[in-house]
Amino acid sequence: MSLVARLVPLAGVLTASALLAGCGQLTDDGAADGRRAVASFYPLAWVTEQVAGDAWTVDNLTQPGKEPHDLELDIRQTAELDSADLVVLEEGFQPAVDATAADVDAPVLDAAQVVDLLPAADHEGESEEEHAEDGHDHEHGDTDPHFWLDPLRLADLADAVADQLAEIDPDGATTYAANAEAVRGELEQLDREYTDGLASCERTTTVVSHDAFSYLSRYGLDFEPIAGLSPDAEPTAADLARLQDLIRTDGVTTVFSERLVSAKMADTLADDLGVTSAVLDPIEGLSDATADEDYLSLMRENLTALQQANGCS
Ligand SMILES: [Zn+2]
Incomplete structure (x- = not known):
């Protein structure tokens, strides 16, 4: 510049x-x-x-x-x-x-x-074998x-x-x-809000778009990602078939997508099975839709979304 x-x-x-100097903000x-x-x-x-x-x-x-x-x-x-x-x-x-x-x-x-x-x-x-056969040995280890x-x-x-x-x-x-x-x-x-808010849920299986949410597992939820650790690691047909089975078997109500990557995969999966599609934000960045939010408010929105999807009381 x-x-x-x-x-x-x-x-x-x-x-x-100069105008703000008086109020310490x-x-x-x-x-x-x-x-x-x-x-x-x-x-x-x-x-x-x-x-x-x-x-x-x-x-x-x-x-x-x-x-x-x-x-x-x-x-x-x-x-x-x-x-x-x-x-x-x-x-x-x-x-x-x-x-x-x-x-x-x-x-x-x-x-x-x-x-x-x-x-x-x-x-x-x-x-590991399946991954090796598919030629993507990403992430493991x-x-x-x-x-x-x-x-x-x-x-x-x-x-x-x-x-x-x-x-x-x-x-x-x-x-x-x-x-x-x-x-x-x-x-x-x-x-503490997460611990209390997710202590008693009807379901724990939570289908998300990419594998960003494992750190929330310690509150008792099991996350099943559609894509890999990176959003562009696409699922195979076998991955999708397994998820469809899981959604039916576990009575999953919601497939979560996110804001910064396309929701197409999550929406298609939700449509096919007649379940809801909703946003769970991995908080990797803000967007126009979340310009007024911050880490804490987005985490609280995520908590509400997880409680709704999993029938937590
Ligand atoms: Zn990520």
Whole structure:
């Protein structure tokens, strides 16, 4: 961006900052001389923002409405990474980001290093042999990257972000620790809501579009994905036949799709079997439809959707 182009929006930010300075609600005052973190997709950006507070600007590399798994970086985003004071990413989730971050000067916080990741789930009826025969030996033996759907694991990332920020800016250490504790409090509350809300359900089998929800299994649900760990890992005819059987046998009422990828597969499956199709958001990113939401509100919407689908009281 040229200097002139940069000065114009900055003037607006400064005016807004001056107006807001009295009420302590500044969120955007880092633009001029504050520090800047770059997070590679939404849940990482959300946590980093909560912990970093007002003295930092947090940029999300994945634009709203974009599915983050297959993010490709343009020159501007590469420069953004290179000039950041901190990069927060999850190794293994976005290969293009991993490759670029390996060459940047900024300190990199890798969520996969600080959060206890689950192994990639092996789903019933899929054997290693079948996969080998089909020529896709994806994921097996790897870890499942979608840890943010477990509020307590996201709280662990908040703690790690606070530690990393304190290393970069020791003067702010107390603030970062306090912010991380506040986020942990909110996430533990959310965890209690899930535990209570899903404690008593008529059904546990939950059919979802891609294999993003295993971290919610500890609340007692069994997730059956139509696609693989990545939304573009398409199911085979045998996978679909097995799911149809399961939906009939277990009395599944709802097939869940998501917002950032096509709902076609989920809708077709639901139509064929005369069951409902509804949205369960893997919260990999925001979109136009969820621009006013945040991680916490989307998690609560997901909880309501899961309770409805599974007859939880
Ligand atoms: Zn995913």
